[in-house]
Amino acid sequence: MNTALKYRRVAVVVFSIVIAAVVQTTLFVHLRPFDAAPALVMLVVIGLSRHLSAEFALLTGFSAGLLEDLLSQSALGLWALTLTTVAYVVVRIRDRMEEDFSLLAPFVFGLTLGAIALFAVLGTIFGEKTLADAGLVRKILVPSIYNVALAGAVLPFFTWALGVRAATNPYQT
Amino acid sequence: MWRPTNVDRPTGVFIGLVVLSLVLVTVDLRASGVGVGGTMREGVQTVFTPVQRVVSAATRPVAGFFEDLSDIFSLRGENRRLRTEVIELERRLEEAEILEIRIAELEAILSLEPPDELDSVVAQVLAVGVSEFDHSRVIDRGRTDGITVDMPVVDEGGLIGRVVAVTDEVARVRLITDPSIRVAVRVERTGETGVLTGRGSAPMVLEMFNRDAAVVEGDILITADGRFPAGIAVARVLEPARSEVGFSLRTIAEPTAEVTRIDFVRVLAFTRDRVGIQDLEDLERPPVIIPAEDAPAEGESDEAPPVEDEVPTGEGDGTGVPEDTGEGAGG
Numbered sequence: 001m002n003t004a005l006k007y008r009r010v011a012v013v014v015f016s017i018v019i020a021a022v023v024q025t026t027l028f029v030h031l032r033p034f035d036a037a038p039a040l041v042m043l044v045v046i047g048l049s050r051h052l053s054a055e056f057a058l059l060t061g062f063s064a065g066l067l068e069d070l071l072s073q074s075a076l077g078l079w080a081l082t083l084t085t086v087a088y089v090v091v092r093i094r095d096r097m098e099e100d101f102s103l104l105a106p107f108v109f110g111l112t113l114g115a116i117a118l119f120a121v122l123g124t125i126f127g128e129k130t131l132a133d134a135g136l137v138r139k140i141l142v143p144s145i146y147n148v149a150l151a152g153a154v155l156p157f158f159t160w161a162l163g164v165r166a167a168t169n170p171y172q173t
Numbered sequence: 174m175w176r177p178t179n180v181d182r183p184t185g186v187f188i189g190l191v192v193l194s195l196v197l198v199t200v201d202l203r204a205s206g207v208g209v210g211g212t213m214r215e216g217v218q219t220v221f222t223p224v225q226r227v228v229s230a231a232t233r234p235v236a237g238f239f240e241d242l243s244d245i246f247s248l249r250g251e252n253r254r255l256r257t258e259v260i261e262l263e264r265r266l267e268e269a270e271i272l273e274i275r276i277a278e279l280e281a282i283l284s285l286e287p288p289d290e291l292d293s294v295v296a297q298v299l300a301v302g303v304s305e306f307d308h309s310r311v312i313d314r315g316r317t318d319g320i321t322v323d324m325p326v327v328d329e330g331g332l333i334g335r336v337v338a339v340t341d342e343v344a345r346v347r348l349i350t351d352p353s354i355r356v357a358v359r360v361e362r363t364g365e366t367g368v369l370t371g372r373g374s375a376p377m378v379l380e381m382f383n384r385d386a387a388v389v390e391g392d393i394l395i396t397a398d399g400r401f402p403a404g405i406a407v408a409r410v411l412e413p414a415r416s417e418v419g420f421s422l423r424t425i426a427e428p429t430a431e432v433t434r435i436d437f438v439r440v441l442a443f444t445r446d447r448v449g450i451q452d453l454e455d456l457e458r459p460p461v462i463i464p465a466e467d468a469p470a471e472g473e474s475d476e477a478p479p480v481e482d483e484v485p486t487g488e489g490d491g492t493g494v495p496e497d498t499g500e501g502a503g504g
Contacts (some may be wrong), residue, residue: 026300071303073337075202076210129353132352133305134373
């Protein structure tokens with residue numbers, strides 16, 4: 001990989017995670033259909049991890065999670081652990097994935113759902129009382145559905161932004 | 174470097190990051206949200222605040238448009254409810270005016286000074302938590318505006334939450350719906366005390382310790398004297414209380430303020446001396462006041478057993494009510 005592309009990827013990663021965190025915490029103050037919002041930072045981590053090297057993808061997940069921890073009141077490291085796991089799952093499965101949205105949609109849904117459930121369990125283990133939240137199922141399901149809806153735009157964007165479209169999409173004419 | 178032969182490099186990095194995350198969690202929990210974690214949080218929030226202000230200002234009209242759109246469907250019902258409420262409020266206003274006159278007369282007779290109103294700072298919600306499990310809001314007023322940790326936050330409907338972290342520019346408010354927050358309340362109609370616990374987006378749980386105290390639908394719960402100033406509306410009872418296994422009455426109540434849709438709030442300049450509250454934090458049950466051994470047997474005296482000043486007592490049942498307890502990792 002040439003140096004310019006390397007810097008471009010680092011810039012895309014940093015910029016997109018920061019923007020996702022800012023949008024997640026500001027836009028969804030009032031825009032909350034069914035009293036829930038998409039897990040935007042998680043979706044960005046999924047989008048980035050599909051194309052970055054394995055180690056870089058894991059560090060991206062960890063950093064994005066740490067940023068979420070610092071912007072919330074949850075114990076430092078909970079989101080870091082969750083999003084590192086998300087990145088690891090993407091790294092392990094991505095070779096079997098194609099740009100076909102009919103395959104990506106259930107993948108994004110399942111991963112978001114599993115990751116939020118993992119956070120809820122970890123939060124309870126570490127005393128955050130997340131499982132005491134009575135709207136648990138809705139809080140796991142609705143963001144997963146929103147993430148699938150947004151994935152159609154967000155994932156192709158990262159494919160393009162990271163400059164790897166041709167390499168990972170052999171079916172494109 | 175030694176590495177198990179069946180662990181590839183990405184898996185090794187993953188395990189390392191998982192271990193690092195667990196160490197961070199442990200260190201942060203042991204520090205109770207202060208220390209390095211607290212400093213890093215304050216630093217990141219300070220850096221993010223200007224960006225959040227710009228994005229919030231830019232996206233507010235868009236979000237407002239969609240919010241208004243969703244409100245259209247409920248306008249007719251809302252209008253009808255508000256008309257009924259206006260009639261009820263007018264009646265209460267008349268009663269309040271009469272009571273005000275009587276209070277002024279009694280104060281004059283007793284030569285009492287009326288209590289000063291609490292100073293307050295008006296703030297606007299700037300940001301929400303990063304996930305659905307984060308029941309907090311960031312408001313656009315901070316240390317420079319005189320806001321400190323533990324101050325109560327209200328809106329026109331009633332209690333919203335309390336400040337749990339503050340930077341120079343912004344403050345983080347933990348909502349009363351957070352499962353880790355409990356609020357000592359009093360039933361406005363009867364004066365009986367209980368504890369209200371958040372359950373996220375579901376109605377809050379009210380626990381009353383006097384089993385003979387009836388609580389009916391529509392009863393307003395106000396803050397008891399504790400971490401919050403007394404008399405602030407907190408919630409409205411949704412169902413009559415029923416007896417549970419054990420010694421308490423339980424029911425559900427909804428916040429009087431629209432906690433999930435707040436925009437402008439008031440931060441009250443009120444902080445309770447924390448002495449005596451710390452010991453009560455993390456209690457699942459209220460402290461039961463046990464009479465001293467030489468106390469008179471039941472029926473011998475009507476006097477209540479002596480209690481600590483910092484522990485508000487339940488009325489007539491000899492039980493104490495805990496302060497609204499905080500959370501493990503505040504701040």
